[in-house]
Amino acid sequence: MNSKLLSIDDVADYLGIPKNTLYQWRTKGYGPTGRRIGKYVRYRSEDVDSWVDEQGVV
Secondary structure (H helix, E strand, O other): OOOOOEOHHHHHHHHOOOHHHHHHHHHHOOOOOEEEEOOEEEEOHHHHHHHHHHOOOO
């Protein structure tokens, strides 16, 4: 356990998108990999960063 899991709000803020967009992406199988922890969806920062890198964003 070396990094904090990110919430939907954290990831939406980091990517500069509405959090509803993340919810829509999840239903379509797009976007960074999120994991359900109980009733919450959480993201590892490494997964978010690698997904951004795959998009070719500079």
